[in-house]
Amino acid sequence: MTPLQHVLPVAAAHGEAMAAITKVVHSTPVWLRQTQTWIHTQVDCTPSNRIESHVVCERVINLDQFPVQHLHRFAEAPTLERLYDRSLRRLGLRRHLGYLARVARQVGAGVIHSHFGDVGWADSGAAAAADTRHVVTFYGYDMSFLPRQRLWRDRFEELFGNVDLVLCEGPHMARCIVDIGCPEHKIRVHHLGVRLDRLPFRPRQWRPDEPLRVLIAATFTEKKGIPYALEALGKLRGHADLDITIIGDAQENDESRAEKARILAAVDKHGLSRQVRMLGYQPHASMLWEAYQHHLFLAPSVTSRDGATEGGAPVSLIEMAATGMFVVSSRHCDIPEVIRDGRTGFLAEERDVDGLVDCLLRAVREPQSWREFLNGGRVHIESEFSAIVQGERLADIYESVAERKPRD
DSSP: OOGGGOOOOOOSSSOOOOOOEHHHHHHHEOOOGGGHHHHHHHHHHHTTTTTTEEEESSOOOOOOOOOOOEEEEEEGGGGGHHHHHHHHTTTTSSHHHHHHHHHHHHHSEEEEEEEHHHHHHHHHHHHHHOOEEEOOOSSSSHHHTGGGOOOHHHHHHHHHHOOSEEEEESHHHHHHHHHHOOOGEEEOOOOOOGGGGGGGOOOOOOOTSOOOOEEEEESSSSGGGGGHHHHHHHHHHHTSSSEEEEEOOOOOOHHHHHHHHHHHHHHHHOOOOEEEEESSSSOHHHHHHTTTSEEHHHHHHHOOOOOOOOSSOHHHHHHHHTTTTTTEEEEEEEEEHHHHBBBEEEEEEETTHHHHHHHHHHHHOOGGHHHHHHHHHHEEEEOOOOOHHHHHHHHHHHHHHTTSSSOO
C-alpha cells in the first residue's frame, strides 16, 4: 500500500452506535453556486445520526435549490466583528477569522471543513483559535492554478504544516498536492458522490436513423475544451445527423468571455448553427432533465494555458454516466477514475480533435455495444461514487480526525 492509499482508522464500524454526534462546520464563501452542487451533496449526505453539519458563509444564493438546516451567515455577526474580519480580508489576510472561530466554539465543532485550498488557508487561524481539527478539500484551480504564484506556494506551505487532513478526488490530484508540498500522510483520496436515488438508470440507445443528441454542459472556461468538442462534432456531421445542446455560459471575467467568443466562433466555423441550442446556465434539475433527452455526453477537458485543470474529474461526468448516457471525454486529471476507457466510455488525449472524432465514430458505428458500456458505467458509479456510500465514508473521516489527541 502506497502512502497515497493510506486509510485512516475509523472511529467505529458502520452500524455501531456512536457515543456522541460529531459536529462539523463547513466553510465556503458563497452558499451556493449552481456549479457547486457537490458541496451540498457532501453536507446533505453525511449521516445525520453520526454528523451534525453546519455551514458558515459570507453570501447566500440559490438557497431554494440547496437548503441546509444549520446556516450561519457572516452578515449576522456583530458589527465590530464584521469590521475586524473585513479589514483582514482587505489586507489579503484571513477571511472571517473571528466569526468562523466563534461559530465553531458555539456549536462545539469537532471539525472545520474548508472547501477549496485557498479557503482552507484563510480558515486555518480560525481552526487554531477554536481548537478545532481542520480538514481541507482541494478541487482544482487551488491545486493547479494558484501554486503558480509564489504567494500561494508560501501560503500552502503554511497550511500543510497546520492542517489535519487534505481530501482530494483521485490519485492524480493527490500526486499534484504532494508536488506542491503537502506531506503524503496528510492526504486522503475521497471520491465525490452523486445522489443515485435522484439519477434513475435509463440506458440510452441510439438508432442510426435518428439524430444523435449530444449534450455539452460546463462553464465557459478554457479547461472545459468546448471548442475542441465542437470541432470534432463538425467532423462527425457526415456520419450522423446531430442535435447538440450546450448548457452553460461565461463567467464575469475577461477570460471566460473570450472563451465564449471562441465557442461561438467554433459553432459558425464548423457549420453547426442549425444543430446547436445554447441554453445558458440552468438549474441542476433542468440540466438533468435535458440529460435524459440526450444520447451522448461530450466533455473533453484540457489543461488551460494558465495551468488550470479539473484537478479531479467534473461531477457532471459522474452524473451523466450514472443516468445511462454514453460518455466521451479526455485523459485529463482523474477523469480515467470515472470513465474507464473502452469499458464504460471512450477517452481521447487532451486537445486531440481527431482522437475525439475516432471516439465518436466508434460509438456511432457500434450502437449495439452501448448497453454493455452503460451497465458497466452504472455499476462503477454505484461502487465508488454513490453519495450515500461516500457520505458514510466522509463520516468515518470526520470521526477519526475529531478523535485525535488535542493540539499541544
